Amino acid sequence: MSLYKNFGLTSIRTMVVEDFYKSITGFAPYKYQLKVADLLLSGKNVILTVPTGAGKTWASVLPFLYAQQAGKTDFPQKMIYSLPLRTLANSIYSDVTKVLNEKKIIGKSSIHTGEYKNDEHFETDIIFSTIDQTLSNFLCFPLSLSKRQANVNAGALVGSYLVFDEFHLLDPKLSMATTIGMLKTLKNLCRFCIMTATLSEEYINKLKEAVNAEVVSINDFPEDVAIIKSLKIPEGHNTKKSVIVKDETTNAQTILKQHKKKTIIICNRVEKAQKLYSDIVSLDLTGFENLSGLEKSNIICLHSRFFDEDRKQKEEELKRLFGSKNEKSAILISTQVIEAGMDISCDTIHVEISPINSFLQRAGRCARWEGEYGEIFVYDILEIEEREMLEIETDDEEEERQKKAINNKYLPYDPSLCKLTFEKLKAVSTLNKDISQKLVDEILTNQELSDFTLIRQGDFNRSKIQQSWETCEKNMYSQTIRDIQSIEVAIIDVTKEARGAFIPYKYQTIGLYKWSFIKWAKEILIENEDVIFKAESNKDSQFIDFDTLDNEGFALKPINDPYLLKNCYDTIFVDKSIFKYASGAGLELGAGTSCSPLKPYEIKEKETIEYRKDTFSQHNKAIINCYEQEFKPKLKFAFQQLDTYWGESIDWDKLIKAMICLHDYGKLNSAWQKPMRELQILKGNYEHGEVLAHSDFNELTDKEIEKQSGAKNKPPHAGAGAYAFIESAEAIIDSDDYEDLANSVSTAILKHHGVETETYADFEITQIHYKEIERLLGEIDVKATFPQKARGGNLKDYAPRNCQEWVIYFLLVRILRLCDQKATMNFEKYLKL
Template sequence: MVPYDYQTRALKALMQGKNIILLIPTGMGKTRTASLPFFHNKAGQYGMLPEKALYVVPMRVLATQFLTTCRTLYKDELNPDQFRETEALYERLKRESISIQTGESPEDPQFESMITACTIDQMLSSALGIPYGLDARKANLNVAAIASSYLILDEPHLYPISEDGRSYKGAFTTCLELLRLLNGLTRFVFMSATMSSELVKRLSTLLNAEIIELDDAELEELNKGRSRVFTRANEPMSAAQILREHERCSLVVCNTVQRAQEMYLQLAEAIEQQQLSIELRLLHSRFTDKDRKNQGKELGDLLGKEQWEKGIYQGEKDVIVVATQVVEVGLDISVQTLHSENAPANSLVQRAGRCARFELQAGRVIIYPLHLDEEGKPASTLPYNADLCQSTWAALERFDGRVIGFREEQELINIVHTAGDLALLDRYEAHRDELQTVITTMLRTNDRTHASELIRDVNQVQLIIHDQPEKEITIRPWQWQSFGLHPSALMGKHWTHLKDCQQKRDLAWMCKQAQQNKAEQQDDEEDQRLPTVYDWPPLTTPEEVPGALLIAMPQQLVTYDKDLGLVFRDGRIALPQRWQTRLDEQHYQSSLLPQTSNKSDGGPTRVQT
């Protein structure tokens, strides 16, 4: 495959010993552009890039997608003769040459493969000397692995920032500081489709990296006849509006799981009442690991590139997919119409990348104001910043009804995000000495105290559905199927409603938390091979929720459906009667997950989002 001019420029810069910032639209070859120079250097033994690479992503779904893409590229487009020695080495080591390291798939905990796809959490924890799933005695090996790798940093603006943008701390600034500290040693590519122009310029200066971007002629060539029209709706999103605008295949993106479930149920009822022949799917973060993987594959089969010919959808069935922001990245699918609740501009642009994604497609992107809550007021913007959402909605007015290409997307992002991006960098620069001190301390002591500040403030709790956790889940409870929730899902009015349901159903308990059995705690000198035993005392107040390691709830209060995902039975979602009956008949309890051969038994692997 003949490379594009910008890919040649990227290869040349990397082979000259430069680091680069790659700014190109979604779906136009960022992954190939960053990966091929590594393979080129490896095959030719040029010595201009490290011998191993890490592909670092903000969410584990992207790591899984890269693993598939990279293995296909390696198998189908490269000369196998040039990698025989490499493959022979990994065969002797009984390791895959291309692997993945996430909380869900911990296949390469010490980053020994030629290329490893991993989350930013896994990369930073290792770089700071506190690798997840490994004890401190092996930490230096992981520090060295990161420092000596070629780092491909995908969508770094999505790396988390602490305290909702009011702090200088978080994975983005920690990553930035590590790259500056390792300047001249560690090679890297920063790549994104949705960073503001001023942020890119400042990063280029701070990191001494060359910017690779497209000129107008290259954009026209790569665009291949694609077009999207953005429309700002007057009323909140509704099932009726979605069906009126539907044409063959549509994607509906909601900002929360609950809102996505509600929209799915409303569409299901309308489709049945109108006797429409439409396949309806739901995708969000609260499905089991197995079901999420199957959903991604099935959606690829329904809406992937093979289903499009000359811009026309060829699928046998009409399809509507309802999803949350998990669809913003990681799925190589396309639809004709995208419906989205209002969100920050960079998130909207990522969502729009699933509409008219393939050549010759013409698509529509309809953005809706947020729906009204129970009190008739606009719903909360969470999980997004309210000011960014408001700025985005105001900025969209000038783009209403226009064809929006990459230049217009950048203009929208610049309007909304520039001020916040530059303020973050200013805060980081002002506190850089403090950040360096914390990083140095962590590397010297392997102390995890500051992990949440420097990597990810894990504002999540893990929920297990089980009636008798104290009898059946007494060791390694993190190895059971669990679901990530924001603590607020079990606090405030939800705690009250769940308590009411507990009493109505005459249940002995509502929530229990996993706690290490004090009698089983061992000193460091004792045999650590014995598994730790856990008790499950009840939670008595909602204030205990955020600090719980794992929470268990009985299936009478929360259940799981293969089409809806995790569902609370406290009335927070209005369920049609047939769905009430269906959930009443469910008998789901979390099960023990299958373990990979590299799975550590030493403790819980931190949650990846």
């Protein structure tokens, strides 16, 4: 018998999931949350649309946790939870992992936000990440890794459960389109949940068709609406939230007069937030009777222009003051950095007008909890003063667009949407879910459908996705994820810096809107020279190359033409005489005394390359055992789905083991074995007849014998295995389309040390050495004959050609590279298995 006939849950499953939910959160789940669990656990994907504060985070996380505890092999064993903002990722990671640690419910979790990367290869069970990190890894230009490792992490998304929170905050033409393109590419090889509170119903329907998902809407669960704390009308009131539209701009006096216990002010621009903060803390608060008990230390300013330590401290403080039933009086002045995902609440909120989706997110920080009543004051934006406008005489289309943007008083938002939202809100006196959805549909539908038409016409960036895979270049970031319009700024004392040996990445930085910085620079440089600098090196990239991060050779070069900054993406260094910083208000224009704090950064001494001897057979068996232990158990879902994805039945396990056995086929080359054998003999640890995979070697002590043996000039080996697989693929792959799959496997072998390998060297393998590969493949029942001699050549024509081939390659090369690395570092451990 079904307890919830309206959405088809069986009583057994409902009770099991419901009990599990209670055991984790301490609360009974809402029916919509059970619906989400039922769909996901039965093989569907979900688009979840519920208001802010309605429990959507746990609605998406609990099905994964339940599947893990129940041992469900038809559900992914890894969850990657992506958010559009670093602040949100930090907050939700902290909230969820706190509960998981208390309940001891699952293994390791990690966070990837750029500042944190304690699991650089996405190996933990639960990963919280910014959308930038998630997409850049899938697109093969991982922001936190070098190009050499560009293909390692894309395969982490294959076979994973992907959650996209606050989906409406993604850039429609960039990160949103790319995310949709990624999901269409992965198809059944992932399970996903997209969550949003403020997309129009028509857009949701378009998205549903595009990604083949089921929509779960709060509108279908009236029984939940009656009990969800963030929606429930408190006693003594006829509404949860009142809306008061003011035909004026924000000011400190008006805000303070309305203060009760908890007040939040959200401004569109950092400069306005800083001014309000300064005005409020400088006032004599004793003149306001309603402010008795308000300590100035409980007046907090939070925006994007703080250094890490101050920002983290402020986030903790506002959670303490606004994130619980704390009775202390408090005021928060902020920007959109807190408008989504932050579990905080107030009784009075003052907001500058923004588009309706942004407005509703801001309103979600008011009267968020049970029994609370809130008032929302909405203000117009002050006209930009002439001195704040950016004047650029240009014929460049991009520069003209940015000029209009910065001179838009509603920056960073679309003026027409702000004006329409302001007018529509004038007709509203209360706010609930129905009014909110009606406003969204009236204001956003046309714009969202127009955006969707454009991104669909661009096939959801899928050609750019493949271009990213092919090039692995980080300059694809601005075409697929985010339009880079910011400059990272560090404050330095120029008089104390050694310009010939400058280390740029040791300083903490603050991101500034590029064109605002250009406007300031134009004013600054009228009276000052040599106060704005770039760290110049021999690299030509807008991104850090993590392979050469610690190389010296940087020098400070002054920038005295403000328009040279328009093409800058590196960190800009400014003298402390032009920028001031305080922990209260953050970074501002004006002479100061503070410099940027240093990162927890040390110049790493170059790691010593060191290997221990293992034979060809030992090395490959260790890799296979590593795969069996570390990867295969977590790939049960992927293996179940692969045949459907590829279109026919393949013995994927055998194929992976054959790839492993052939990945070092080039090491059987006589020109490779001979110098390695000579080196090992010189080391005094060689047994006659051994076919080596690695020799005992320490680059600090063995350089001379490396030179003497000829090992320093041994030929590259990766390409030979790729060539051998291509030549014998028909015998290994039981499929009429073996050539297509061979592209994926051979490319994984070819690029198992780096993405730029495209060729194979001459090789000749003796019969004695060839018997090693025969024995290995015989143990996994693979019967094939491989070329023992070939002239070197290029393998470009055997690269993956379509999405299916690329995705299979990502899965295979991830397994090969990580298992190769682990088995090389600790082959004894894996040989014992």
